[in-house]
Amino acid sequence: MIAICPNPYRDANLDYTRRAMRMITEEGIECTICPVFAEDGEDILPHDLNYSTVEELGDDCTLLIVIGGDGTILSVVRSLHGRSVPVLGVNLGTKGFMTALEAEDFEYIRSAVRGDYRLSERMMLDIAIERGGKVIYTDQALNDAVIHGYGECINITAYCSDDRMIAYSGDGVIVATPTGSTGYSMSAGGPIVEPEAEGFILTPICAHAIGAKPFVVGAQKQISVTTEKLHTRRAYLSVDGNPVLDLSSGDRMIIRRSEHRTLMARVREKSFFETAYEKL
Secondary structure, rough: OOOEOOOOOOOOHHHHHHHHHHHHOOOOOOEEEEOOOOOOHHHHOOOOOOOOHHHOOOOOOOOEEEEEEHHHHHHHHHHHOOOOOOOOEEEEEOOOOOOEEEEEHHHHHHHHHHHOEEEEEEEEEEEEEEOOOEEEEEEEEEEEEEEEEOOOOOEEEEEEOOOEEEEEEEEEEEEEOOOOHHHHHHHHOOOOOOOOOOOOEEEOOOOOOOOOOOOOEOOOOEEEEEEEEOOOOOOOEEEEOOEEEEEOOOOOOEEEEEEEEEEEEOOOOOOOOHHHHHHH
C-alpha cells in the first residue's frame, strides 16, 4: 500500500494527488490519502475523496508520496514517530531541497510506484531538555532544533561533550543535521553540508560576538546548549519549525545522533550539488 500525503494549500483541489492515485491504481496497488496541514481547514479538502492520517497507517505501507514542499515532508516525518517508511517528495513549494521531484517531473512517480528508486538515509537528532537535573521533554528532528528568544537577546553557552565551544548573547542558536543545513541554519550563515553526511551543525543566530561562528561537529559527539540568565526574558525551543516548549533560565538542551533515520526515496540521477546549484 502507498500513501499520498498532499499539502492542500499547495495542491489545489488535489489535482496532483488525483494523478498520483491513477498511477498507483494502474499498477494494481492500493493507495490512501493522508492530507497534511488540513486539520484546521477541512473545507479545503474535496469531498469526493476518502482520507486517513499518517498515524493510522499500518505496517503494509511501503512508500509515502509527499506532495508539497520541505515543510510538508517535515510534518509527515514527524507524524511517522520513528517508523522507517521511504518518503518521496514532490516540490510544489519554494526551494524544496528535500524533495526528489519537481512538478514537471511528476511522471517519475510511476518508477517509484514500481519500486525503481534508491534510498537516501538521513541522520536525525534525539533532543532532550533538562531542567533542574531532570529531563522534562524529549523529541526527534530531521532538520533542526532551535533555541530562540522572544524578540530579545538571550545568553547561550554551548558544549561539545564536556568542552565549552562558545558563549555569546544573541537571538538564539540552531543545531542542525546535514539535511537541515539548507534550512534555517543556511539562512543564519551556516555551511551547506551534503545531506547523507553525519554530523551536527551548530549555528549562532545574530550573535553579539565577532568570534561566534558556526561549528561542524562529528555525529559521535554530544551537543549541549544552556540558556543562561534569562531572568525576565523569554526563550523557546522549536523542533523542525514547530515551537514546542517555553524555556527557563538554566535549561539545558542535549542533542545526540538518533538511532532512527529518515529514508528518502530518490528516482532521478541528480546529485545534491547539482540541485543546490540550481536552487541557489
